[in-house]
Amino acid sequence: MSSNNKTKPKVAVFKFASCDGCQLSLLDAEDELLAVAGAIDIAYFPEATRTMLKGPYDIGLVEGSITTHHDAERIQQVRRQCTVLVTIGACATAGGIQALRNWADSQEYVRTIYAQPDFIQTLKMSTPIAEHVPVDFELRGCPINKKHLIELISAMLVGRKPNIPTHSLCMKCKRSGNVCITIARGVPCLGPVTQSGCGALCPRFGRGCFGCYGPMESANTAAMTTQLRLLGQSDEEIARAFRSFNAWSWQFRQASEEAERA
């Protein structure tokens, strides 16, 4: 996939259950947008363009989680059409905030909210794409960092490894020279178990990390729970802290369930 090739890679963007925030970061890449358009051929991007070129595609970017029978079938077709499949954002990589339904009775929601619940067909669970088809790369974040998306595409174009960190957020926090808010002010922060990616945005402004980029490569959530307890958090608060955008990632899921049982 060298950039010197005359044929530009065909890229398609698919949406499942999600808010659109991640795929739109492709359009939000202002400075690079022209260069992106010059380097890749956006063949299918229903949220942004009218062009709908038929597959197969070289790269498929998939946003959103699987929440309906229809989507569970559609993702199989998408996979068949894409040489490389990349999932983008917490919905696609972990099931998203909508995975909170996995601990509840979604049918009851349907009955409460919709006038004619019979027309609503939904799965019991919201699940990440990788639970349905093989995925080549997962780009984390709620929302993703647009610089990561450009970096990933740039790396794929020249066939090199993308520089997307999987270590703790603390690494970035320390490199940035922030004073640790947990140590200096006793503020609970999920940084030690969360993957780097946002540039340590929240700690920089005195807020504890919410875990937007999901569990880091070797997340020790049990040790994190101990630390949160020492900072005075209740089991309920701890369960809630792990149960946000990446609640259904197995590490955070396990941690929230353990805190709930405690």
Added chain:
Amino acid sequence: MDTTLPSVGSQAVIDFPALSALVSALRRRGYQVIGPTVRDGAITCDAIEKIEDLPIGWGDEQESGRYRLKKRDDSAVFAYTVGPQGWKRYLHPPELPMFEGKRDGEAFQILRNPPSPPQYAFLGVRACELAAIRLQDRVLIGDRYRDPAYQARREGAFLVAVNCTQAGGTCFCVSMGTGPRVGAGFDLALTELLGAGQHSFVVEVGSKTGAAVLAEVEHRKARKEDVKAAVAAVDAAASQMGRSVDAKEVRDLLFDNFDHPRWDRVAARCLSCANCTLVCPTCFCTTVEDITDITGEHAERWRKWDSCFTDGFSYIHGGSIRLSVKSRYRQWLTHKFAAWVDQFGAHGCVGCGRCITWCPGRIDVTEEIREIRGVASPA
């Protein structure tokens, strides 16, 4: 005012207001002065323009996993102990562009080498930190292959050391033989004297440049009683160590205890977050990242702080060789206190206590060593 140049090794006394003249003298010489200042709930090392930027009347309390700023009831400038990060950020920057290149047919062109770094003057380098700088000198520029980025920053740097007159809750420089009295390698060394209506600093001259800078600051020769008072103040700090470690034969102890059950217990508490390594003033490891832009025409090479607590650190063809947190913690402690001795002729720990204070898992190296020795922790 004495107009002859003070000699190296001599001691003088400056009064508190003269600290301002010292900062000005350094700035006049073109140094960017970096020193202690209160920021975001801690005393950090940042740019200093005037003495009001210094943490006058501030102290701190440190324990494992806990740091708190504390207002003092005096106007001491240096009565705090080491903060979240030291001078390493300046001498060995956390993220450093190495070069930028452009495709040129089948070859490539180097577009720009990074601009030369500022000349730094560090104000308030503690004994443990001076020892750490000497260790980084040994590692980064003390051998056949030298790190030009470190060298450029280090060689022009002016060091104003400060003898500690107050030790912190996680300090153990006495155990490591690095403090609290500063050793060699400074340009000027200050000892703060406060009380009985006086606020002054005994200044020891450590280099010719130090002497020339002191000559521009109002000072007088130190009397016997000044020197005595300074010695007593530093002795007081030595008796206040919040931590201690039995460094005797610690190298053999760790090498002999590769399978100690304590490694499993510490691994259960360790978050593998890497905070300890990044705050450590002697840890030097970096990784290199090459990036290309979307056109594939431009490339950049960056060097970034790395840590033995990441997956990527021990990645070799086929995978990471240190996947368990246990193997990582063992690597860190054993490298610091054992393998360094073979590699660089000294322990890699100077006893500054940062890794204890800034560990969110409240892990304490001194406690781990004690446990491996089989000595019960003091209650």
